[in-house]
Amino acid sequence: MQLNERQQRAVDQIACPVLVLAGAGSGKTSVITEKIIHLIKNCHYAPDNIAAVTFTNKAAKEMQQRLRSLLGPDLGDKIRTSTFHTLGMAILRKDIGRVNRSHHFSIFDEQDSLQVLNDLTERQIKGDKGLLYELKNRISFCKSEGIKPKQLRSSASNQQQQFDAHIYQAYQDHMELCNALDFDDLISLPVELLNEHQDIRSHWQNQIRYLLVDEYQDTNQAQYQMVKLLAGPDPKITVVGDDDQSIYAWRGAKPENLQQLQEDFPTLEVVKLEQNYRCCQRVLKVANHLIANNPHIFEKQLWSQHQQGEQIRIIENDDEEHEADFVVADLVSQRISGRLKYSDFAILYRGNHQAKLFEKALIKHGIPYQISGGMSFFARAEIRDLMAYFRLIANPDDDAACIRVINVPRRSIGAKTLQVLAQAGRDNKQSLFKSCKNSHNIANLGARAQTAINDFTQLIEQARASTQFDVDKFLIELGYDHWLMETSSSPKVAEGRWNNVQELCRWIKDGLAQSDSPDLAEVVNQLLIRDLQQQEEDSDSVQLLTLHAAKGLEYSQVYMVGMEEDLLPHRSSIEEDNIEEERRLCYVGITRAKHGLVMTLAKKRRRFGEVSATEPSRFLEELPQEEIDWPDQAGPISEEEQQDKNQFYRDQLAALLKG
DNA sequence: ACGCGCCGAATTTTT
DNA sequence: TTCGGCGCGT
Numbered sequence: 001m002q003l004n005e006r007q008q009r010a011v012d013q014i015a016c017p018v019l020v021l022a023g024a025g026s027g028k029t030s031v032i033t034e035k036i037i038h039l040i041k042n043c044h045y046a047p048d049n050i051a052a053v054t055f056t057n058k059a060a061k062e063m064q065q066r067l068r069s070l071l072g073p074d075l076g077d078k079i080r081t082s083t084f085h086t087l088g089m090a091i092l093r094k095d096i097g098r099v100n101r102s103h104h105f106s107i108f109d110e111q112d113s114l115q116v117l118n119d120l121t122e123r124q125i126k127g128d129k130g131l132l133y134e135l136k137n138r139i140s141f142c143k144s145e146g147i148k149p150k151q152l153r154s155s156a157s158n159q160q161q162q163f164d165a166h167i168y169q170a171y172q173d174h175m176e177l178c179n180a181l182d183f184d185d186l187i188s189l190p191v192e193l194l195n196e197h198q199d200i201r202s203h204w205q206n207q208i209r210y211l212l213v214d215e216y217q218d219t220n221q222a223q224y225q226m227v228k229l230l231a232g233p234d235p236k237i238t239v240v241g242d243d244d245q246s247i248y249a250w251r252g253a254k255p256e257n258l259q260q261l262q263e264d265f266p267t268l269e270v271v272k273l274e275q276n277y278r279c280c281q282r283v284l285k286v287a288n289h290l291i292a293n294n295p296h297i298f299e300k301q302l303w304s305q306h307q308q309g310e311q312i313r314i315i316e317n318d319d320e321e322h323e324a325d326f327v328v329a330d331l332v333s334q335r336i337s338g339r340l341k342y343s344d345f346a347i348l349y350r351g352n353h354q355a356k357l358f359e360k361a362l363i364k365h366g367i368p369y370q371i372s373g374g375m376s377f378f379a380r381a382e383i384r385d386l387m388a389y390f391r392l393i394a395n396p397d398d399d400a401a402c403i404r405v406i407n408v409p410r411r412s413i414g415a416k417t418l419q420v421l422a423q424a425g426r427d428n429k430q431s432l433f434k435s436c437k438n439s440h441n442i443a444n445l446g447a448r449a450q451t452a453i454n455d456f457t458q459l460i461e462q463a464r465a466s467t468q469f470d471v472d473k474f475l476i477e478l479g480y481d482h483w484l485m486e487t488s489s490s491p492k493v494a495e496g497r498w499n500n501v502q503e504l505c506r507w508i509k510d511g512l513a514q515s516d517s518p519d520l521a522e523v524v525n526q527l528l529i530r531d532l533q534q535q536e537e538d539s540d541s542v543q544l545l546t547l548h549a550a551k552g553l554e555y556s557q558v559y560m561v562g563m564e565e566d567l568l569p570h571r572s573s574i575e576e577d578n579i580e581e582e583r584r585l586c587y588v589g590i591t592r593a594k595h596g597l598v599m600t601l602a603k604k605r606r607r608f609g610e611v612s613a614t615e616p617s618r619f620l621e622e623l624p625q626e627e628i629d630w631p632d633q634a635g636p637i638s639e640e641e642q643q644d645k646n647q648f649y650r651d652q653l654a655a656l657l658k659g
Numbered sequence: 660a661c662g663c664g665c666c667g668a669a670t671t672t673t674t
Numbered sequence: 675t676t677c678g679g680c681g682c683g684t
Contacts, residue, residue: 085673251673410660416660549673573671
């Protein structure tokens with residue numbers, strides 16, 4: 001791999017902490033992998049003393065594969081490439097006892113956490129998704145900052161903080177009772193352990209002698225603390241980030257952490273990577289011009305040796321349906337004239353709901369597409385159901401799991417019975433499942449309910465008792481296939497769901513077979529913080545994704561759709577005066593394009609069923625007008641012309657698809 | 660306990 | 675427009 005001068009500098013400098021400011025497409029992954037190779041080959045680092053931390057499993061996996069192919073499996077696989085959460089779990093595993101949990105703990109995902117908060121709150125907040133989410137964010141923030149419920153209570157300066165402290169405490173108590181951790185805990189608890197225990201700290205500092213961190217602009221406070229604690233007194237670290245691609249601040253990411261590095265590590269050397277290897281000149285110029293409207297801590301100017309490229313097109317359509325028709329028609333013609341594959345095209349949008357129309361248009365013309373984002377594998381009802389069963393079998397105190405599955409498939413255990421059980425649980429400070437086991441001691445339970453509960457507990461206990469958990473046998477006992485048929489709208493849908501179930505079971509079986517001591521809890525937790533991606537990647541299909549999901553990816557031809565005020569920038573960001581992050585989002589979208597970039601908008605659009613006029617995104621005016629082709633369509637066009645245009649797209653498509 | 664129907668709300672989401 | 679949550683009726 002031939003590195004440029006700056007990249008080489010970032011690789012070679014190991015005497016002091018290094019911050020690599022890596023612009024879009026500047027080859028940061030190469031820097032990380034080459035640096036690891038340099039550390040091993042030239043600096044005598046043992047591979048298992050090097051850790052590369054990323055945010056996504058996908059990125060971690062990619063890096064692992066790259067190292068494997070560069071160093072060979074025997075060296076490459078020894079390097080710890082993980083996400084913050086995986087690393088957190090590794091740190092917790094040994095010392096889980098010190099954080100009031102036991103070995104078979106469960107991980108609660110966001111929905112589980114929200115459900116817990118919902119159960120802990122009263123009317124007004126109860127049931128209000130938005131408010132619950134805000135509450136959860138505030139608790140997350142506390143965890144990130146290392147603030148405990150008691151500290152929050154004593155420092156509370158207003159009523160909301162007092163309220164938060166109360167809920168926070170109840171939430172933590174409940175999590176402890178359930179022997180559960182949330183995603184935040186997987187970072188904040190390791191930080192606490194590293195911070196407070198000299199033995200743990202030195203163990204990990206000794207274990208990880210060189211630390212590399214990717215996407216640093218996305219770290220939150222807790223993750224930064226983790227980096228600092230692992231780096232230790234003689235920091236051997238390289239972090240890579242780009243403040244212009246910080247698009248997760250709304251989720252607690254602190255791009256200021258980039259700046260903070262300079263203060264915390266006075267010897268820090270900053271290396272800027274400004275040569276872009278991805279985009280053609282025009283795309284880059286447009287991107288630079290746009291992002292220049294944002295304030296910068298570190299100035300940088302991306303440049304490219306690639307060819308000029310074509311002008312960036314901006315296409316105004318009459319409404320969102322025309323927009324979709326246009327994009328599909330244009331895409332098809334570009335594919336043929338440019339001899340491109342479907343997978344060279346991406347359609348990027350701000351919100352998932354925008355995908356629908358494009359999906360419809362693509363289906364209409366039989367064009368293969370793949371939609372990423374939206375419903376993740378783990379968000380699917382059938383997967384959540386089964387994961388809940390597995391969690392409950394591994395950890396009977398997992399109330400969230402218990403609530404989810406106690407009446408799925410139907411066992412006639414309804415709200416009333418559940419309420420009685422929950423009350424018994426609170427009275428005795430025990431989990432729901434324990435209450436179920438002791439149901440004969442609970443008054444107010446009818447005979448029918450008793451029987452139903454007994455059947456349920458027996459099912460779970462039986463699975464628990466077996467020395468080797470047999471997934472297939474369990475599914476049959478459960479009758480989950482029948483349940484899917486009953487509850488799905490069509491046999492087709494049921495089949496799809498059943499396939500998902502099969503997929504999950506394969507992973508569970510694999511996990512159980514792989515580990516030397518089969519442990520269901522371990523396998524389930526690993527799965528939850530990994531991510532099953534179904535193997536559909538090789539098919540040649542148009543990619544539909546949100547701007548957020550597009551970060552880190554690149555496509556030959558990019559369509560950025562819905563370039564309108566209230567969509568991009570999104571309305572709520574306008575209201576909260578948070579335009580800069582939206583501008584970065586736009587910047588991320590533009591810099592995904594290698595050659596062609598088309599931005600589209602609709603002059604009117606249905607919002608909540610109402611048709612209303614739209615306004616072009618302010619970002620369009622921030623682009624260098626000489627580089628863009630923006631046909632000025634004067635005034636609204638008539639119904640007739642609209643029909644003509646529609647017909648035109650149809651004809652064009654029909655001709656192209658035939659040829 | 661369950662199912663239907665009405666009403667109200669609708670960014671982004673690495674783990 | 676579509677989806678999900680809640681409440682009422684069976």
